[in-house]
Amino acid sequence: xxxxxxxxxxxxxxxxxxxxxxxxxxxxxxxxxxxxxxxxxxxxxxxxxxxxxxxxxxxxxxxxxxxxxxxxxxxxxxxxxxxxxxxxxxxxxxxxxxxxxxxxxxxxxxxxxxxxx
Amino acid sequence: xxxxxxxxxxxxxxxxxxxxxxxxxxxxxxxxxxxxxxxxxxxxxxxxxxxxxxxxxxxxxxxxxxxxxxxxxxxxxxxxxxxxxxxxxxxxxxxxxxxxxxxxxxxxxxxxxx
Numbered sequence: 185x186x187x188x189x190x191x192x193x194x195x196x197x198x199x200x201x202x203x204x205x206x207x208x209x210x211x212x213x214x215x216x217x218x219x220x221x222x223x224x225x226x227x228x229x230x231x232x233x234x235x236x237x238x239x240x241x242x243x244x245x246x247x248x249x250x251x252x253x254x255x256x257x258x259x260x261x262x263x264x265x266x267x268x269x270x271x272x273x274x275x276x277x278x279x280x281x282x283x284x285x286x287x288x289x290x291x292x293x294x295x296x297x298x299x300x301x
Numbered sequence: 302x303x304x305x306x307x308x309x310x311x312x313x314x315x316x317x318x319x320x321x322x323x324x325x326x327x328x329x330x331x332x333x334x335x336x337x338x339x340x341x342x343x344x345x346x347x348x349x350x351x352x353x354x355x356x357x358x359x360x361x362x363x364x365x366x367x368x369x370x371x372x373x374x375x376x377x378x379x380x381x382x383x384x385x386x387x388x389x390x391x392x393x394x395x396x397x398x399x400x401x402x403x404x405x406x407x408x409x410x411x412x413x414x415x
Contacts (some may be wrong), residue, residue, distance in 0.1 A: 188344075215401050226305075226391055226405035227345070240402065275344060279401065289335055289404055290393075292344035 186210070189294035192274050198301050202264035205296045209257070209278030217255060217290065219275040220263050221285045227275055233259065273297050303328040303394045305406035312384045313412045322377040322409045324392030332373040333395040335403070336366055341386050348390075358409060362386070382413045 191207040198204050209216050214235050219227035230249065232240040235256035246249065248267070253259040263270055277290040304327045314320045333352055336344040349360025358367045358386055366377045375392060392406040 190344075217403075222411070224389070224408065228405075228408045229402070234399060234401070275347075275353070289347045289350055290345075292337075294342075294344045297342070 188293035194297050196299045200265040205261045205274050207259045207276030213278035215279045217277040221273040268300050270299045303404050305392050307406040307409045309409050311410045316415050320379050320382040322390050324375045326394045335393040336377050337391045338388050384413045387413045
């Protein structure tokens, strides 16, 4: 079974440029997460989807960040315009979801490392 | 709201010795606790979880964790450390049976010295 797939793995851009990250979750996982991870720190939630609905986006900086999950499968996270402080790893994760009474863990992708110059 | 603390930024242990990585948590209701490991330039990999039942949970790669409700702790342990265990370890808590909010600790860097 394929795991969570993210692309690109690495991205280097100039500040003020746009950037987008893509995530394909594990098949059948209805809950999808985007996390921000700064170097040597724990992941911090940006947004959580249940199917195509964003149920928790309270930590997403909405002035420059946006996300979508069309058809409740793949998801895209966009930053426009990027700032120097956005340099970090953007992790996507998926899980079966709580409504099934799942005690399941999160499954993470390899992450997308963004460097803003 | 739930929270997780990992009091040690760094843990050093000699190969072959037992290791412990500490985690304490705060959550309303029953805790659902997880440990993840992260190798350089990789995503987080699931090691083990505590949902209910036996306080000693066994997981991948010979790791185990002990849930202690009175001390609100969930320490990760391994009887004999390997150099390949050197990585960043994260403790996480989930909010309840149907909750899907996971909160991660700041991480502990484990270095196993040959």
